[in-house]
Amino acid sequence: xxxxxxxxxxxxxxxxxxxxxxxxxxxxxxxxxxxxxxxxxxxxxxxxxxxxxxxxxxxxxxxxxxxxxxxxxxxxxxxxxxxxxxxxxxxxxxxxxxxxxxxxxxxxxxxxxxxxxxxxxxxxxxxxxxxxxxxxxxxxxxxxxxxxxxxxxxxxxxxxxxxxxxxxxxxxxxxxxxxxxxxxxxxxxxxxxxxxxxxxxxxxxxxxxxxxxxxxxxxxxxxxxxxxxxxxxxxxxxxxxxxxxxxxxxxxxxxxxxxxxxxxxxxxxxxxxxxxxxxxxxxxxxxxxxxxxxxxxxxxxxxxxxxxxxxx
Numbered sequence: 390x391x392x393x394x395x396x397x398x399x400x401x402x403x404x405x406x407x408x409x410x411x412x413x414x415x416x417x418x419x420x421x422x423x424x425x426x427x428x429x430x431x432x433x434x435x436x437x438x439x440x441x442x443x444x445x446x447x448x449x450x451x452x453x454x455x456x457x458x459x460x461x462x463x464x465x466x467x468x469x470x471x472x473x474x475x476x477x478x479x480x481x482x483x484x485x486x487x488x489x490x491x492x493x494x495x496x497x498x499x500x501x502x503x504x505x506x507x508x509x510x511x512x513x514x515x516x517x518x519x520x521x522x523x524x525x526x527x528x529x530x531x532x533x534x535x536x537x538x539x540x541x542x543x544x545x546x547x548x549x550x551x552x553x554x555x556x557x558x559x560x561x562x563x564x565x566x567x568x569x570x571x572x573x574x575x576x577x578x579x580x581x582x583x584x585x586x587x588x589x590x591x592x593x594x595x596x597x598x599x600x601x602x603x604x605x606x607x608x609x610x611x612x613x614x615x616x617x618x619x620x621x622x623x624x625x626x627x628x629x630x631x632x633x634x635x636x637x638x639x640x641x642x643x644x645x646x647x648x649x650x651x652x653x654x655x656x657x658x659x660x661x662x663x664x665x666x667x668x669x670x671x672x673x674x675x676x677x678x679x680x681x682x683x684x685x686x687x688x689x690x691x692x693x694x695x696x697x698x699x700x701x
Contacts, residue, residue: 394419394543394575395440399449402435402599409435411599412449417543417577417592422569424590424607425579428688432599433579434473437547440577441471453543470541472549476532480521484512484531487520491535498538510534510564526557533564537574544568545577550585558582562589587611587680597688611678617656619647620672621663630666634659646672 395417402410410432417423427433438444440451445460452458453469478487485503492498507513510530515523523531529549536544546565550558562585568574580586586593586607593610595603603610621627627647631640636658639650651659653675663670 392418395451395453395577396455397436397440397449397451400436400439400446400451401448402432402439402444403447409599410439410446410596413596413599413601415594415601415604417575419542419575420569420573421592422565422576422578422590424586424593425577425596426583426586426593426684427596431596431688433596434547436596437471437473437545437577437579440545441469441473466539468542469545470536470539470543471545471547472529472532472536473545473547474551476528476535478520478528478531481519483517484520484523484534485516487531488535488538492538495539502538506534506537509537509567511560524557526553526560529553529557529561530564533561533568537568541574543575543577547579548581549578550580550582558585565589583680583684595684595687602687607680610683611680616676616678617649617651617653617659618672618674618676619649619659619663619670620645622669622671623667625668627663627666627668630662630668634662 393416397413397415400410400413401408413432413436425433425436435444439446439460440453440458442458442460442462442464450457458464478484479490482490485507488498488503488506492503504513507516510533512527512530512534515527520528520531533546533549536546549561553561565576565578566589569576578586578590590607592605593603593607594601595610619627628640628642631637631647631649636655637649637651641648641650649659656673656675660670660673663673
């Protein structure tokens with residue numbers, strides 16, 4: 390069985406003169422949580438709609454479990470569940486009744502299966518309440534329950550954390566991790582909350598202006614750091630010494646430390662030089678890059694119009 394559950398090759402979409410997605414290639418591997426990042430207008434939502442067969446590509450192809458996805462084609466069975474933006478429900482009905490009705494549209498689900506999914510997303514005690522009284526976080530968990538009912542092998546989530554408070558984010562994150570680790574469901578997660586991508590995703594795809602600018606392990610994206618934090622404790626200023634060390638490209642003083650631009654592999658050499666010069670070294674730490682910094686370095690700073698615009 391192939392390790393790749395979702396594959397795109399040369400995926401392209403034009404809207405008139407505008408190129409929304411430009412020759413996109415990527416793979417999503419079975420069992421992983423794969424992050425999907427891009428600025429507003431980068432082409433994320435268009436890409437997701439092509440994956441789901443809601444939009445026809447101008448060129449290229451996308452396949453799920455080796456089977457090509459064709460817009461508008463009947464797919465039975467369809468091993469994909471999805472949340473696109475905010476899931477819609479009948480507010481005057483209970484959560485359980487909503488799930489029963491939605492399940493009936495795709496072959497139905499047993500009472501035991503609905504019980505299982507409600508427990509998985511933490512809504513068992515609130516299942517008989519009308520959805521109209523649900524918080525935004527509870528609605529998102531109910532949307533996840535609806536997507537999981539047909540036992541999908543791949544779950545596609547488009548900004549599921551948008552608008553949630555910290556508790557709602559944590560609750561949904563816990564469900565996603567549980568679904569992935571205990572149920573083996575592959576998750577393709579688009580989110581603007583970069584800290585959550587960093588915490589939950591083993592691999593990440595970054596696109597900019599419809600093109601791929603990075604795809605690979607999240608750790609690889611964050612590991613290429615040339616920053617080191619230095620703190621000394623005997624009150625002496627190490628500036629003069631630092632200026633003589635050729636492997637330090639730049640040394641910037643901060644409130645209680647020095648930020649050094651250097652190869653982290655030379656940390657032992659720096660420690661030795663400091664000790665020989667009589668400095669008490671309190672901290673000498675290679676700094677891991679933040680995903681936010683890497684994302685901006687790959688895609689640039691957002692402009693004012695973009696921050697208020699919708700994704701495409």
